[in-house]
Amino acid sequence: MAAYIAKRLLAAIPVLFGLSIIVFLIMAMIPGDPATAILGSYATPENVARINADLGLDKPLPQQYLIWLGNLLQGDLGRSYALNRPVLDEVLERFSATLILAGTALVLCSILGLLAGVVSAVRQYGLADKVITVLVLIGISIPSFWLGLLLILAFAVKIRLFPASGMYAIYGGGDLPDLLHHLFLPALTLAVVATGVIARLTRTAMLEVLRQDYIRTARAKGLSERRVIYRHAFKAALVSVIPVIGIQAGFVLGGAVYIETVFQWPGIGSMLVNAISTRDLLLVQGGVLVVAAAYVLFNLAADVVQTLLDPRLR
Amino acid sequence: MSEAVSTAAKGRARGAGRPGPIRLLLNNTLAASGLVLLVLIIAAALLAPLLPLPDPDATAPADRLLRPLTEGHLLGTDALGRDILSRLVWGTRVSLAVGISATLIAAFFGSLIGLVAGYAGGRVDAFLMRGIDMVMAFPYILLALAIVAALGPGLLNALYAIAVVNIPFFARNIRGITIGLSRREFVDAARLSGKSNAGILFGEILPNVLPVIIITMSTTIGWMILETAGLSFLGLGAQPPQADLGSMLGEGRKILFTAPHVSIIPGLMIFALVMSINLLGDGVRDVLDPRLKSGALTRPVARTAVERRTVPETRTHGDSVLEVADLNTEFHIGGDVYRAVGGIDLHLKQGECLGIVGESGSGKSVTAMSLMGLVPTPPGRITGGAAWLDGEDLFAVSDERIRALRGADVSHVFQDPLSTLHPLFTIGDQLTEAIMAHRPIRRSEADARAEELLRLVRITNPAERLKVYPHELSGGMRQRVCIAMALANDAKIIIADEPTTALDVTVQAQILSLMDTLRRESNAAILFITHDFGVVSAVCDRVAVMYAGRIVETGTTEEVLNAPAHPYTRKLIDCVPVLGEPGRRLDAIEGRPPVVNDLPPGCAFAARCPRVKPDCRRGHIALSSLGDTQAVRCLYPLTGETADD
Numbered sequence: 001m002a003a004y005i006a007k008r009l010l011a012a013i014p015v016l017f018g019l020s021i022i023v024f025l026i027m028a029m030i031p032g033d034p035a036t037a038i039l040g041s042y043a044t045p046e047n048v049a050r051i052n053a054d055l056g057l058d059k060p061l062p063q064q065y066l067i068w069l070g071n072l073l074q075g076d077l078g079r080s081y082a083l084n085r086p087v088l089d090e091v092l093e094r095f096s097a098t099l100i101l102a103g104t105a106l107v108l109c110s111i112l113g114l115l116a117g118v119v120s121a122v123r124q125y126g127l128a129d130k131v132i133t134v135l136v137l138i139g140i141s142i143p144s145f146w147l148g149l150l151l152i153l154a155f156a157v158k159i160r161l162f163p164a165s166g167m168y169a170i171y172g173g174g175d176l177p178d179l180l181h182h183l184f185l186p187a188l189t190l191a192v193v194a195t196g197v198i199a200r201l202t203r204t205a206m207l208e209v210l211r212q213d214y215i216r217t218a219r220a221k222g223l224s225e226r227r228v229i230y231r232h233a234f235k236a237a238l239v240s241v242i243p244v245i246g247i248q249a250g251f252v253l254g255g256a257v258y259i260e261t262v263f264q265w266p267g268i269g270s271m272l273v274n275a276i277s278t279r280d281l282l283l284v285q286g287g288v289l290v291v292a293a294a295y296v297l298f299n300l301a302a303d304v305v306q307t308l309l310d311p312r313l314r
Numbered sequence: 315m316s317e318a319v320s321t322a323a324k325g326r327a328r329g330a331g332r333p334g335p336i337r338l339l340l341n342n343t344l345a346a347s348g349l350v351l352l353v354l355i356i357a358a359a360l361l362a363p364l365l366p367l368p369d370p371d372a373t374a375p376a377d378r379l380l381r382p383l384t385e386g387h388l389l390g391t392d393a394l395g396r397d398i399l400s401r402l403v404w405g406t407r408v409s410l411a412v413g414i415s416a417t418l419i420a421a422f423f424g425s426l427i428g429l430v431a432g433y434a435g436g437r438v439d440a441f442l443m444r445g446i447d448m449v450m451a452f453p454y455i456l457l458a459l460a461i462v463a464a465l466g467p468g469l470l471n472a473l474y475a476i477a478v479v480n481i482p483f484f485a486r487n488i489r490g491i492t493i494g495l496s497r498r499e500f501v502d503a504a505r506l507s508g509k510s511n512a513g514i515l516f517g518e519i520l521p522n523v524l525p526v527i528i529i530t531m532s533t534t535i536g537w538m539i540l541e542t543a544g545l546s547f548l549g550l551g552a553q554p555p556q557a558d559l560g561s562m563l564g565e566g567r568k569i570l571f572t573a574p575h576v577s578i579i580p581g582l583m584i585f586a587l588v589m590s591i592n593l594l595g596d597g598v599r600d601v602l603d604p605r606l607k608s609g610a611l612t613r614p615v616a617r618t619a620v621e622r623r624t625v626p627e628t629r630t631h632g633d634s635v636l637e638v639a640d641l642n643t644e645f646h647i648g649g650d651v652y653r654a655v656g657g658i659d660l661h662l663k664q665g666e667c668l669g670i671v672g673e674s675g676s677g678k679s680v681t682a683m684s685l686m687g688l689v690p691t692p693p694g695r696i697t698g699g700a701a702w703l704d705g706e707d708l709f710a711v712s713d714e715r716i717r718a719l720r721g722a723d724v725s726h727v728f729q730d731p732l733s734t735l736h737p738l739f740t741i742g743d744q745l746t747e748a749i750m751a752h753r754p755i756r757r758s759e760a761d762a763r764a765e766e767l768l769r770l771v772r773i774t775n776p777a778e779r780l781k782v783y784p785h786e787l788s789g790g791m792r793q794r795v796c797i798a799m800a801l802a803n804d805a806k807i808i809i810a811d812e813p814t815t816a817l818d819v820t821v822q823a824q825i826l827s828l829m830d831t832l833r834r835e836s837n838a839a840i841l842f843i844t845h846d847f848g849v850v851s852a853v854c855d856r857v858a859v860m861y862a863g864r865i866v867e868t869g870t871t872e873e874v875l876n877a878p879a880h881p882y883t884r885k886l887i888d889c890v891p892v893l894g895e896p897g898r899r900l901d902a903i904e905g906r907p908p909v910v911n912d913l914p915p916g917c918a919f920a921a922r923c924p925r926v927k928p929d930c931r932r933g934h935i936a937l938s939s940l941g942d943t944q945a946v947r948c949l950y951p952l953t954g955e956t957a958d959d
């Protein structure tokens with residue numbers, strides 16, 4: 001197993017390289033003089049000279065990439081002139097907040113989605129199935145940023161049950177209960193779409209599995225229907241749903257951009273939106289790169305879990 | 315039983331009076347309501363210039379933040395006093411235009427990449443798909459953000475960004491289809507006729523790929539509208555004074571607490587738009603997906619439904635363990651009723667092996683699976699007859715009783731041991747589970763018993779084998795495991811449904827002799843389902859030949875093999891491969907068995923029978939005795955002299 005994980009990690013390296021090339025190229029698409037674009041209103045002649053020297057922006061593109069990559073491998077993502085601090089510091093600080101939000105949402109959507117999908121499949125064509133099907137349709141069609149606003153209106157303004165924004169209370173707080181209190185609404189909102197997708201695929205996977213010959217065998221053995229569904233069918237369905245959860249990690253990380261903006265969560269999504277408006281391009285570049293790398297690792301983790309569950313993949 | 319269902323489904327496709335695709339779509343309430351909603355929204359957006367709406371950009375500071383249902387402003391006004399209804403209609407127009415354009419751009423470039431990659435193959439394919447994989451390695455929205463960051467905020471840039479991140483979906487789908495198509499004959503023909511590659515790609519392949527492109531468009535357009543609205547909401551899309559639904563929502567958010575309607579209304583519109591597209595898209599997909607059409611994705615319940623119209627009197631054949639009388643099992647698919655089993659009588663003594671023989675679709679498996687309620691419901695149901703196990707009517711007992719009998723008194727061995735063993739559990743897990751389902755013993759004891767069982771079916775190294783997964787064993791080994799499982803609780807009856815069909819010939823012989831030995835050791839009765847008279851001669855004491863859901867001949871194996879009386883039996887026996895005469899197999903019988911939803915009157919075999927006479931097609935033909943044990947359902951049975959026709 002350790003060998004398998006090592007192999008997967010090695011295979012992820014070219015993907016990470018590819019990501020770095022794409023991120024670099026996107027930033028190279030910026031019209032005009034790159035030094036001036038990056039510095040924006042901080043583009044004094046000294047700053048331009050300095051950044052050109054640091055990043056080799058006046059050199060040809062491949063050389064620029066190598067310089068950039070070299071810096072990247074040393075953990076140097078450049079400096080945010082607007083914030084006057086290294087990009088990496090800012091990105092990591094923001095990313096930890098995003099990880100809390102997105103991680104919670106991912107756990108929520110996995111649990112809720114699997115549960116809803118299984119119930120829906122077991123009660124096929126029953127009332128529960130119909131209700132879940134409609135809820136799932138609503139879940140995958142609703143704009144999450146709008147749902148966030150509705151929840152704020154309902155649970156922060158009308159019934160003052162949860163705070164409308166932020167990660168901790170400004171006065172006092174700062175402990176775990178305070179965090180959870182602030183986390184609830186945004187994490188729930190963020191989880192909605194992914195819950196719908198996972199529920200839908202779990203339902204299909206369960207229905208598919210329940211028709212398999214080995215389920216008939218399980219019944220022919222005289223197992224209880226509970227055991228047939230929750231042990232035999234669910235495990236097999238889980239194997240096909242896990243990669244979907246891995247992919248949903250990407251949608252949850254991306255969706256965090258909206259939710260963090262709506263709930264003013266101090267994560268990397270709201271950072272990116274601000275950085276785009278202030279044209280703090282190095283910060284955008286660093287943020288995108290870190291989130292994309294995290295997504296690659298998420299998918300890798302999903303692969304490993306799937307392999308643990310399914311001996312045929314080993 | 316799967317064979318019966320598939321024949322049934324095939325039969326149905328021929329059936330008349332099936333609703334067309336449009337009807338099917340409209341029958342689906344959700345899809346139909348989606349269609350209506352979408353048509354309304356699109357009509358409003360298209361007709362915006364003609365509608366009696368105020369100028370969406372006309373500000374009126376005096377009328378700012380009017381609530382909905384105010385006179386002259388149905389949906390109220392925003393922070394600048396602009397009419398929300400008018401802005402909503404015009405904003406919908408922009409959002410729709412942007413969503414559709416983004417979809418078209420993504421479809422164009424994505425399909426182009428997919429077509430070229432799929433048609434060219436080799437290096438070009440590898441290079442293009444590697445690039446597509448890279449793009450897909452990004453969290454979806456994040457890549458769009460990066461592109462907007464580089465190009466600068468603006469509606470057009472947001473449109474490009476969303477289009478770019480959706481290209482991979484098209485590229486992948488289209489490439490898959492193209493690869494399949496470019497191997498087809500018509501492409502080769504075009505190539506031989508001297509057409510250029512571009513000519514083939516766009517003249518021959520593209521028209522075939524077009525439906526897939528359209529389906530992919532219908533599934534992604536909702537997303538694209540949602541995501542462009544999202545970018546505008548973040549302030550990265552439409553810039554004032556231009557407004558789409560997303561930017562209206564974004565502007566309204568600033569005054570969420572004082573005037574919630576300003577943001578809620580455009581959000582509701584996005585929701586309605588995307589929801590209507592998704593409802594319609596799902597409906598379209600359901601109609602186009604053939605698996606859903608035949609209801610095949612319906613989950614079978616734990617036990618076959620029993621809705622008996624007739625319940626026969628208890629009867630006994632002296633010392634039989636199993637007694638089946640007038641068994642009827644039907645499949646209800648669509649509006650059609652398939653009588654897979656149409657009145658079967660059987661009896662089975664302790665330690666006896668009865669073979670049920672017939673082609674696929676004859677109802678032999680359904681007969682066997684009906685006994686313990688393993689015919690999938692829906693679509694199957696038992697509609698008549700009874701099966702007594704030691705005098706207990708199996709169709710009348712409780713579900714819990716059936717569960718307790720399954721795997722204990724009556725166990726099963728199925729055809730393909732790879733698909734019948736659970737791929738994710740070890741052999742040991744599956745064996746001990748079978749034991750512990752019926753005996754309150756500890757896991758360690760069950761493990762010991764499992765090991766003993768493997769030894770019983772002549773598996774070497776049983777302790778080691780308990781730890782392996784099914785896919786790590788050979789087909790013959792797997793079937794031995796299944797047999798071990800059937801023996802786990804000293805069953806009185808083992809129902810073996812084509813247990814050797816999936817195996818190769820030498821392994822087949824080993825498994826047959828193993829079953830024969832074990833039967834004599836354990837004194838269990840076997841109900842042996844097969845299509846192969848060669849197998850029957852190896853293990854069965856008696857045999858019943860089935861055709862179109864009925865028994866057409868029965869007798870001791872010796873009688874039937876030596877003097878088959880029914881022309882169909884004769885043909886089946888002729889199908890047994892004879893050493894040195896390859897090629898004589900079951901499909902050697904010309905013609906196909908009849909579809910059981912519309913059986914002709916009289917003899918079901920008439921259409922394929924060489925001895926058919928006009929009166930064969932008239933009225934019911936009874937099973938008539940030819941001696942103590944042999945009986946046949948035929949008006950002109952073969953006798954010794956005529957057996958050589």
Ligand code: SF4
Nearest residue numbers: 917920923930948949
């Ligand atoms: S009844 Fe007539 S048609 Fe049927 S098998 Fe006998 S001879 Fe053939």
